[in-house]
Amino acid sequence: TNGSAPAVPSDQYDSLYLSPVTVGSSTLHLDFDTGSSDLWVFSSLQAQSSLVGHDYYMVDPAKEKQGYTWKISYGDGSGASGKVYADKVVVGGVTATAQAVEAATAVSAQFTQDVDTDGLLGLAMSTLNTVKPQQQKTFFDTVLKQLAQPLFAVDLKYHAAGSYDFGFIDKSKYTGAINYVNADTSKGWWGVSATAYSIGNASTSATVSGILDTGTTLLYVDTPIVKAYYAKVKGSKMDNTQGGYVFPCSATLPDFSLTIGGVKQIVPGKHINYSPTSAGNCFGGIQTNDGIGFSILGDIFLKSKYVIHEMGSTPRIGFAQQ
Numbered sequence: 266t267n268g269s270a271p272a273v274p275s276d277q278y279d280s281l282y283l284s285p286v287t288v289g290s291s292t293l294h295l296d297f298d299t300g301s302s303d304l305w306v307f308s309s310l311q312a313q314s315s316l317v318g319h320d321y322y323m324v325d326p327a328k329e330k331q332g333y334t335w336k337i338s339y340g341d342g343s344g345a346s347g348k349v350y351a352d353k354v355v356v357g358g359v360t361a362t363a364q365a366v367e368a369a370t371a372v373s374a375q376f377t378q379d380v381d382t383d384g385l386l387g388l389a390m391s392t393l394n395t396v397k398p399q400q401q402k403t404f405f406d407t408v409l410k411q412l413a414q415p416l417f418a419v420d421l422k423y424h425a426a427g428s429y430d431f432g433f434i435d436k437s438k439y440t441g442a443i444n445y446v447n448a449d450t451s452k453g454w455w456g457v458s459a460t461a462y463s464i465g466n467a468s469t470s471a472t473v474s475g476i477l478d479t480g481t482t483l484l485y486v487d488t489p490i491v492k493a494y495y496a497k498v499k500g501s502k503m504d505n506t507q508g509g510y511v512f513p514c515s516a517t518l519p520d521f522s523l524t525i526g527g528v529k530q531i532v533p534g535k536h537i538n539y540s541p542t543s544a545g546n547c548f549g550g551i552q553t554n555d556g557i558g559f560s561i562l563g564d565i566f567l568k569s570k571y572v573i574h575e576m577g578s579t580p581r582i583g584f585a586q587q
């Protein structure tokens with residue numbers, strides 16, 4: 266079987282995208298995350314006070330994987346932990362009958378406060394899954410064999426609902442050719458590298474290696490590239506209180522591109538004006554990856570493309586223009 270699930274922006278700035286998922290008998294709205302590998306959900310194991318505003322998984326004790334636990338922490342300092350159940354998970358009509366469902370007993374404040382997000386559905390490699398004593402498969406790995414093709418395609422949109430396709434490529438969602446590159450999955454992520462970047466119509470050779478990450482809002486690249494970008498934005502500055510580069514909301518932002526597999530993958534300047542700040546200026550969609558050690562090609566990079574993640578004998582990533 267194949268299937269498709271909508272990816273709906275959680276707010277007016279596309280902070281994250283939520284997709285409906287049936288877990289057991291509950292329908293939850295999960296953040297599909299190609300940068301992690303746990304399917305975890307808010308659950309009836311939590312204190313009622315933590316569940317306010319959230320949909321949550323009603324655990325069935327008969328389905329518990331006795332003695333299994335999970336604990337995840339994310340690069341933004343948030344995290345969650347809990348117990349594990351084997352239950353039915355349905356995404357866009359694709360069913361995993363005994364998927365490892367990680368039911369939260371505790372979640373960090375960032376998750377409790379984000380009442381729209383009922384958990385995450387990881388789509389990176391299962392080697393990053395945190396379940397102990399036995400690592401569990403991602404939803405994609407669980408359903409892989411039943412899919413017509415061993416792939417999922419990501420169609421995130423700018424300020425609009427997009428989709429995740431499982432098992433098929435939807436020709437109506439892109440124009441032009443699909444440009445494929447081999448994926449570096451050695452660290453458990455969908456890794457790619459670029460040989461150049463461009464700001465406006467000026468290209469610079471550079472090696473930019475990073476991960477595709479639907480679970481990260483912005484585009485994080487090396488500091489010299491970020492500085493070169495905002496040098497072209499009048500009135501821009503690094504604002505430590507806001508936590509990144511800001512600029513006058515009236516600024517015209519140049520396009521940015523990364524050359525991957527010899528093809529320029531362009532991020533329209535418009536997408537790089539992420540959101541207004543509380544200080545009356547606007548926050549940039551391109552920020553520094555200081556301290557992370559690699560680039561993170563998050564939603565700002567992805568939302569102009571149709572990106573195929575193919576888990577064949579050689580994992581590949583295909584880029585096409587929306």
Ligand SMILES: C[C@H](Cc1ccc(C(C)(C)C)cc1)[C@H](NN)c1nnnn1Cc1ccc2c(c1)OCO2
Nearest residue numbers: 298300301339340341343375376379382478480481
């Ligand atoms: C942050 C998300 C995971 C997440 C998503 C949503 C949320 C909230 C719902 C509470 C809003 C928290 C967490 C990302 N997923 N691959 C991730 N998980 N682990 N690392 N990253 C990417 C990274 C790493 C480091 C960084 C960063 C980003 O932003 C700033 O510094």
